[in-house]
Amino acid sequence: MNYLSATDMRGGYGKADILHGCTLNVEKGQIAVIVGPNGAGKSTAMKAVFGMLPLREGRVTLDGQDITALSPQERVKKGMGFVPQVNNVFPSMSVEENLEMGAFIRNDDIAATMEQVFDLFPVLKDKRRQAAGELSGGQRQQVAVGRALMTRPQLLMLDEPTAGVSPIVMDELFDRIIEIARSGISILMVEQNARQALGIADIGYVLVQGQNRYTDTGQALLADPEVRRTFLGG
Amino acid sequence: MDILNAVVAVLNFVVIPAASYGAQLALGALGVTLIYGILRFSNFAHGDTMAFGTAITILATWGLQALGISLGPLPTALLALPVGIAVTAIIVLATDRAVYRFYRVQKAVPIIFVMASVGVMFLMNGFTRLLIGVDEHRFADGARFIINVRDFRDMTGLAEGLAFKTTQGLSILMAVIVVWILFWFLNRTRSGKAMRAFSDNEDLALLSGIDPEKVVRMTWIIAAGLATIAGTLYGLDKAFKPFNYFQILLPIFAAAIVGGLGNPVGAIAGGFLVAFSEIAITYPWRKIAGYLFPDWQPDGLLQLLGTEYKFAVSFVILIVVLLFRPTGLFRGKSV
Amino acid sequence: MSTNRQAAAASHWRAPILFAILAVLFILEGTVRNGMFSGSWNTSLAILNMGLISAITALGVNMQWGYAGLFNVGVVGFFALGGLAPVLISTAPVEGAWQAGGPRMLIALATAVGTLALASMLWRHMPRGKLRGLALTALLIAGFVLYRGLFDPAVTAIESNNPARHGNIGGLGLPILLSWLAGGIFAAAAAWAVGKVALGLRSDYLAIATLGIGEIIIAVLKNEDWLARGVKNITAIPRPVPFEIQLQRNPEFMEFANSWGMAASTASGIWVKLCYMLLFLVVLLLLILLAELALKSPWGRMMRAIRDNETAAEAMGKDVTARHLQVFILGSAVIGIAGAMMITLDGLMAPVGYNPLRYTFLIWVMVIVGGSGNNWGAALGGVLIWFLWIKAEVWGPALIAFLTAPLPASSFKSGLLEGAAHMRFIAMGLVLLLVLRFAPRGLVPER
Structure with a gap:
């Protein structure tokens, strides 16, 4: 199957x-x-x-x-996790908040998942407090993928x-x-x-x-x- | 040259009134900008929502006064505010349920929402008239001044007096507290972040499992709270007259657009910008010029614009922003 | 769209029937005397005349909304500005006013306009940078100082000329009907200025900008005493129809009145109102004719195409903003004409009366109820809603009194009775919301 x-x-x-x-x-x-x-x-x-x-x-x-x-x-x-082609981040929110919003439906502790995402995309960890809209195109894509991964x-x-x-x-x-x-x-x-x-x-x-x-x-x-x-x- | 007296006069006639009026405008503009950010239309009923909330607060104040309850030096209206906010929130939620939700489901164009808000404006206006009539009401009680002119003169020995009304101090203090709570809510709580996310990117917020109806409800409740507080402070400071709340719509919109529609920080900055411009431009500067340049005897009042035209100041600010930077000073979400 | 066609077929008889019902209402008002109607033709015709003016205003708003989807929240301003025309064009010149400050005033106003024009040129032709900003600021400040230097003494001079009776610049003494056209031009000029700035941006921005210009125009009328005496009002505006008192002195008319068995005062009042009614009807029908012709022309088809799909029209190379500006100016001109007509009818310019609820938002109710996009619908809505608005003042309290009759006298009951006067605001809001939601195409839908 x-x-x-x-x-x-x-x-x-x-x-x-x-x-x-x-x-x-x-x-x-x-x-x-x-x-x-x-x-x-x-x-x-x-x-x-x-x-x-x-x-x-x-x-x-x-x-x-x-x-x-x-x-x-x-x-x-x-x-299921979905990364749309465009408009796939919350531009005025920080990277960290974007990931948090990705995990909105979860009620448990999301810290571990967030660490996994940061391990996968180390550059996001450095920019966690920066607004997603200010990142480069590639980094924004990483935020988008990371956001979708937050629901595991x-x-x-x-x-x-x-x-x-x-x-x-x-x-x-x-x-x-x-x-x-x-x-x-x-x-x-x-x-x-x-x-x-x-x-x-x-x-x-x-x-x-x-x-x-x-x-x-x-x-x-x-x-x-x-x-x-x-x-x-x- | 008499700089000290000049500074006191500027403080007394420009800075203090503008700061307190600016605080009131900022609270009003915050409500407009939040509604815009989440529901994506300019809410023409906001002024009359302010009036309605204030009317309820006044009725509750009278009730408290009749019971002999007061807040000592502070206006009793503060104690009545929660009642005003609660009733306004219920009414506003009811209008959302009965009016706006239908168009939301239909995904109607923004201008239809604006039109509907005009209908709601009529209703609110009518309710306010029913409740309290069209006459002017003064409902500020407690101590009138934090500092009055005579005390200030005795204290400093200056010729120029300075008055700081309780209602002015209260406006500024309340605005600071309310804004602090609002930003804490928006930046620190899950619900607040969900609201920002929804305002940023509606589709993605839906994908993330944020319940749009919940966000909308929260927005209306907050807007009702802001409107009632702004309206009550404005009414305490000046006097309550329903029609004034329709007129204040223009400076509020100007403040929200100057700051960038949908941007809360912008709304606050816009509120103060509009208030300071309005008062600085309509204030007769002759007295201050007299302190600074005692030899100069100007013919006129050195008033750039009569106070009757204070709304023109908001309008000109609005036009300048629309001409040169339609998204506002702090990047709002619109073109 | 197929639904449109079905609706059109169904509504073939709709408009005539609705107009007939409207006529019956006015006849009842004129003939039946009971709790609901006054039974006075004078009252009935007075309502009708103001209704016709409302209909013309609604026609103008409908051109903006129905043809182009533009939301004008400053109707009251354009209406009031139109009302300035009879004062400036048709009242008798004020002795000494022009000599006191006329030329200076003209130069001052020319300075203001010139400064703005120069500023706009400067902004477009100078290279970007700090220098441009500085030059612009300097120019605006210099222009303002110069303008105030000319304007203030001119105002003082004009206002001190026989202040008890005049103190205003006075009119040109031209025929009153000409001033109606001028009223349209005044409003069109203001619309051009607002539209130039606010069109082409988000749709709500025009709404907010018009809200502003509306309030400013009213403030100008209230405060610029040299212009039209401000809140001291201007009376003695010439009228295109005879005065009642003239008729009452005319033996032929008296004989005519007697033959109908009417008192002189009643008959003369009705006669004057009928004259006005004819004039207004001619204007209304002429405007509807022109509007219909325009709508059926290529221009009108393009307007509707733009309204229905702005993006597509833009993609086809249509300059949407320019078209919107055109229709905004035209609509405002019609509103201005209506404003001039009202001042003529009243024979009085009283700026305090310009209330946005009455002259902006009530007009919107008329347009939406009548049927946005349909000129006949707007006209119908104008007269019908005006009639209801006036009658609601009588009917509301009557209804409340009837409903509360069984209740014992109490403060609650008296409060309700008192509040009934405000009920019509709620009623109008409800009507607007209900029509918008359940019959968004209005009483007479667009074909």
Whole structure:
């Protein structure tokens, strides 16, 4: 049984569907990456998994439990963490407060989790009293990821975490994501930088027009000449 | 040149009145800016909410006075404040439930909220009139002065007197206490941080499991408290007349916008900026010029603008900010 | 939108029926004498005339709100500024006033405007930096000192000219109807200044800025005695219709009145009010006609496109702010015309009467209730709400008295009776909120 299993999702915002039968599975500790051309419904698929898009058909299970009808907030309580692509921090609040807000639904002591986040992103510890809005793009992304980790999720979802950051920062961020996955947290991530992302992916989903086109391990997809030609630019 | 008397005169006629008026404006502007930060509209009913809260406080004060209860040198109204705040909070929560929540669920554009707040303004105005009428009421009791002119002259031997009214001192002191509590709440408590988070980034706050309705309720309660305190202090200091509370809306909005809508620190700074500008510009400086330059005999009062136009000062400040820095001095959230 | 079309089909008969009901109300007021109606045509027509003026004001507000979504909270200011026109344009010149300080006053005002224009030019043409700020400040201070140096003596001179009777600058003695147009121009000029600053920013900023300009205009009218005698009021404003007393001295009219079996005073009052009514109706219908033509023109279609989707319109290269400024100025001009008409009707300029609750927020109730975006709706709302507003003063206490009749006399009962007068504020607030929520398209929805 997969840890996360979203099967045959169909739905959209208005009358027309964006997702036409999209299936995503992630196992414990796996990194799953969704790639595809613009408008393929990558972010939409992610939002559907997180409950931000009403599904017309299909179901989502987490650890064997059906969560299709739950709201995003309830899914957070079930162990999902979500990092939106933009506006993913509280700009006027300090780094520390951002993390605290991430743990808002928890009623126990959060100090240990916060230390773990600081261990993962040491630079945040130095800047813990600084307003998140004043940080650089890469650091802000770290705050965003750290915020989502504060609920100790079992599945972390990232919507284009490297959008708008430099290649060096991207590499570092990917390293951190691998580190998070090693600790047993499943990762589901949408990426524009398909080549690099597939490089770290245990499983890759190539989405086209709201449907699965190719599904394989990251390495296999990278090696597939058809995928290379059509989606990775040769 | 007589610097000492000049300083005393400036203190007496400009600094003390402006500080106390500024404290009242700051409290009012804090309410407007909090509502703006959380509910994202300019609440036109805020002035009349202040009037309503003050009216309740006055009624409670009369009740206490009838029972023979007083606070000695302090105005009895202080004791009545909790009643005023509680009733206002209930009314304000009721209006949120009956009026604003509907538009929140609909995700209506801000201007519809503003329009609805005008309707609420009518209601509040009517309730206030029903409760207490349209006439002027003075409800300050206790000691009138902390320092009065004659004592000050006897004490210092200066020709210029200085008066420090109890209500002025109270305004400043209360503002300091209230602001301290408010900032402690916003920066130190979980609920306060949730409010700031909601104001910063509504979607992310929802994702983090912050209950929006709870945040909104808290905001209304705080705004009702701030409005009642600001209104009562203003009424104690001047006199209570419902229409004045409609007029004070403009300086309050100016203060909130100058500081940056949604920014509490900005609202306080804005309140004092507007108050000091208003009083400095409408004060006749002739007397002080007389102390500083005894040989100079100016023709006029050296008054930049008549006191009738004090609202024009707020307006000009507002226009200047809108022209040059629409987000306000302390980066509010709007363009 | 399909729902719009359905609503339009359903409301085909709606407007005529509503106007008919309105007419019945006024006829009842004129003919039936009981607890609810006065049975006096003089009263009925007086309400109607002020209702027509309210309708024109509502029309102006509707242009701003219904066409462009602009929230004007300073209606009272534009209305009052329009009211200044009959005083300055049409009252008789005051002997000696112009000689006392007229030219100086003009130069002073020109200095003020010139300083602001120069400041704006300086700001745009000088390079950024400290020097620009300093130059601007210096210019503004110098301009202010110069302005006050010219203005203050001019005011003193004008106000000391026969202060008991005049003390104001006086009018030009031009026809009163011309002053209505001038009232529109006055209000338009103020609207241009406010709109230039506050449009293009958040929608609430215009609301707050107009709130400010409204209060300032009223303060100017109350305090600048040289302009229109301030709170000492101006009477003897010429009127476009005959005086009642003239009619009563006219034997032909007396004969006519007798033939209807009416007393001279009643008949002359009705006659004058009917004349005003015709004048106002002509203006109202003309304005509605123009507004409808404008709305159906490409300009009007663009306005509505902008209102419905500002972002899309902007993306198509429409200058949204400039269009908003246009419609804001036009709407304010209509409000100004209404303001001039009211002063003409009253024959009196009394700035103390300009209360924002009555002249800003009540007008808003009219627009929202009538149907925002629909000119006929605004006109209907204007007359209807005015009628209810006036009658609520009678009906409210009557209702309370009726309801409390079984109660023994007590302070509670007398308190209720006393408070009934304030009930209409609550009633209007409730009407606004209820319509906004349950019938946001108003009585006569937009087509």
